[in-house]
Each structure stands twice: as structure tokens, then as C-alpha cells.
Amino acid sequence: MKLxxxxxxxxxxxxxLCNFAFVDIKAKIGQRLRDLRKQKGxxxxxxxxxxxxxxxxxxxIEQGKRNVSIANIEKIAKAFHMSxxxxxxxxxxx
Numbered sequence: 659m660k661l662x663x664x665x666x667x668x669x670x671x672x673x674x675l676c677n678f679a680f681v682d683i684k685a686k687i688g689q690r691l692r693d694l695r696k697q698k699g700x701x702x703x704x705x706x707x708x709x710x711x712x713x714x715x716x717x718x719i720e721q722g723k724r725n726v727s728i729a730n731i732e733k734i735a736k737a738f739h740m741s742x743x744x745x746x747x748x749x750x751x752x
Contacts, residue, residue: 685722692720709737
């Protein structure tokens with residue numbers, strides 16, 4: 659069995675930590691969106707119509723697969739009749 663030759667690199671660890679944090683925020687935004695949408699009793703399709711974004715885009719945000727622009731976060735917040743500040747005012751982001 660051949661073993662890989664691995665040399666420890668602190669930079670690699672920092673990059674992995676940054677990547678983890680980046681993925682985590684996408685998942686948190688998606689969870690927040692899903693929670694708010696379900697509280698309002700809206701389907702993804704109906705919500706996407708309200709905020710003028712594609713349903714598949716909303717689904718991929720909820721799955722934590724999208725890097726959401728601040729402009730689209732603003733559209734989403736406005737669709738919930740809240741500010742961007744209020745969208746992020748959740749225990750998920752602490």
C-alpha cells in the first residue's frame with residue numbers, strides 16, 4: 659500500500675477553516691430563509707414569485723449551495739417585510 663507524502667502546512671489549515679466558515683454562513687442563510695418562508699406558510703414557488711427570484715434559486719439557497727448577493731438578500735428580506743438587519747437578527751448568526 660502506497661502512502662501519500664504529506665507535509666504539514668499551517669496555511670492549509672487556515673484555508674480549510676475559512677472554507678468551513680464560508681460554507682457554514684451559506685447554510686445559515688438557507689436555514690433562515692426556509693424558517694421564515696415556512697412561518698409565513700409559503701411554498702418556494704409562491705415565495706420566489708413575491709421576491710422575483712427563480713424557484714430553483716430559492717431552493718439552492720435553502721440547501722446552502724448558493725453564494726447569495728447582498729442585493730438578493732435585500733430582495734428576500736423585503737419579501738418578508740423586514741430589513742436586511744432583521745433578516746440576520748437571529749440566533750443562527752451568533
